[in-house]
Amino acid sequence: MHHYHRLQELLNTHPVGAPKSEExxxxxxILFRPDEIELALLLDFKLKKANEIAKQAGISQYEVMQRFEAMADRGxxxxxxxxxxxxxxxxxxYPGLFEYPIMRGGDSDTQARLAELWQAYYMKHMAAELSLANPPWLRVLPAEEALTEDFEILPFEIASQMMAKTKKxxxxxxxxxxxxxxxxxPIDVCLSFDGxxxxxxxxxxxxxxxxxEARxxxxxxxxxxxxxxxxxNRNNLLFICNCCPCCCHMLRLVTEHNYPNGLAKSSYLARIDAPECIGCGICAEERCPVKAIEMIEDIAVLNNDRCIGCGLCVSKCPTNAISLVKRDDYEFPPETVRELSDRVARNKETKRGK
Ligand code: SF4
Ligand code: SF4
Known part of the structure; x- marks a missing residue:
């Protein structure tokens, strides 16, 4: 089998998935040069020391490091x-082969081709693959401006509190x-933490x-x-993305691909105090990313099932008619990334009838 096809199969063993496709x-x-691909095939998702890889490949540790450091520099x-x-x-x-080489930016022809290919691959295969994750890979963290002290706030629900626990x-x-x-x-809003x-x-x-600066x-x-x-996951925050409904690969599972559980909702839900609503439509037309608010006879009306609890509608309501309240049906996220990943892998296997 072609080396690149073998690499696709290897990548597809990760719970995130990497379905087969020409794209x-x-x-x-584009990502792996022909003289790198055989070496890349010696890796898996667990870190392997350079001296072990050198023994396996029958080359010097120096050469292993030279080749892998160049690949790591490209993300x-x-x-x-x-x-x-x-x-x-x-x-x-995700997070990895899609994000890291693209995050570097640049407007070379190769970057443009990579962008086109990821767009096509996401639409044809990856959106469906990501939607299989149960629990979902990502969850919504409410806008901090929308939170009040009227109810208990869970520490893992607050972006700034989670960030404060990280070292880098x-x-x-x-x-x-x-x-x-x-x-x-804005483009420059992708936050990552620690490792x-x-x-x-x-x-x-x-x-x-x-x-x-992160705040x-x-x-x-x-x-x-x-x-x-x-x-x-509740501990060991890996990253915080700041997502729009038109470009984000995860938010679009909900807004474009009709996978309402493609993203875990926050533990909050919007509540609209109808008598306070003056019918300006800001919440429905400018703020809600998932079209959970509809204007009916000049009053904002919430569709509870669609609301993801992001809180973006709250801060821009001119009459403070919207607030966040606790959801009754909130499920706690897994504790660690490992637990999340193991649960996704088990549930995918069950779904696929393996
Ligand atoms: S932003 Fe506030 S006042 Fe305006 S439509 Fe929404 S709820 Fe009503
Ligand atoms: S109504 Fe829309 S903007 Fe408001 S919290 Fe729900 S999803 Fe977010």
Whole structure:
């Protein structure tokens, strides 16, 4: 079998999935050079030390490091140190092969082709694949401006509180808006933390920022009407994306592909105090990313089932007619990324009848 097809099969063993398609093979051919592909096939999703890979490949550790460091610089494999030694692993499609090479930006023909291929691959295969995740990979974090102290706020629900627990924060460009270019919302709003931040900052794909700057990013995103989403686990925050309904690969599962459970809702729900509504339509027309509010006879009416609890409608209501309330049916997210990943893998197997 062709090496690139073998790499696709290997990547497809990750719970995120990497379905077979011509577009994806072409993506892999852009990301991995022909002289790199055999070496890449020696990796899996667990970090492997350079000296072990060297033994397996029958080449020197120096050569292994030279080749893998170049791939890591391009964001196509993961590089870290294990017990002080360099180690490498494959990256899944999300977060990884889609985001990291695109986040670098640039307007070369290769970047443009990569963007086209990811658009096609997402539409034909990846959206359906991502929608199979149960629990969903991402969950909505409510806009901070919408939160009041009237009810208990869960610490893992508040973006800024979760960020405050991390040791390192890095800021990068949004790969979804860079590839789709369907809106003019801010691009520089992709936050990653700790291990992911270390890797991305070290490779120049993101830049390290302070907690204060990260809080400013959240504010800017809320002002622009972007939905905060984070990895759907309670501890060890990996990243926070700030998503628009037209470009984001995850939010579009709900807004475009009709997978209402493609994204985990926050533990909140909007509530509209009808007598206070003056019918301006701002919430329905300008703020709600999932069309959960409809204007009926000049009064805003909420569709509870559609509301994802992002809180974007709250801060711009001129009469404070909207607030967030707790959801009754809220399910706690898994504790760690590992638990999330294991549950997704088990549930996918059951769904596919394996
Ligand atoms: S923004 Fe407030 S006042 Fe305007 S339509 Fe929505 S609920 Fe009514
Ligand atoms: S109504 Fe729309 S904008 Fe308001 S919280 Fe729900 S999903 Fe977000």
């Amino acid at each position: 994806f093979i072409e993506i892999l051919k 196509v494999i993961l590089a870290k140190r294990v017990e002080g030694e360099p180690a490498y692993a494959l990256l899944p499609n 924060i890095a800021l990068a460009n949004c790969p979804c808006r860079l590839t789709e270019k369907k809106c003019s919302k 992911a931040a270390d890797f991305l900052a070290e490779r120049g794909i993101a830049r390290e920022i302070s907690l204060d 400013e990013v959240l504010k800017r995103a809320e002002e622009a009407g972007l939905v905060h989403t984070g990895s759907n």
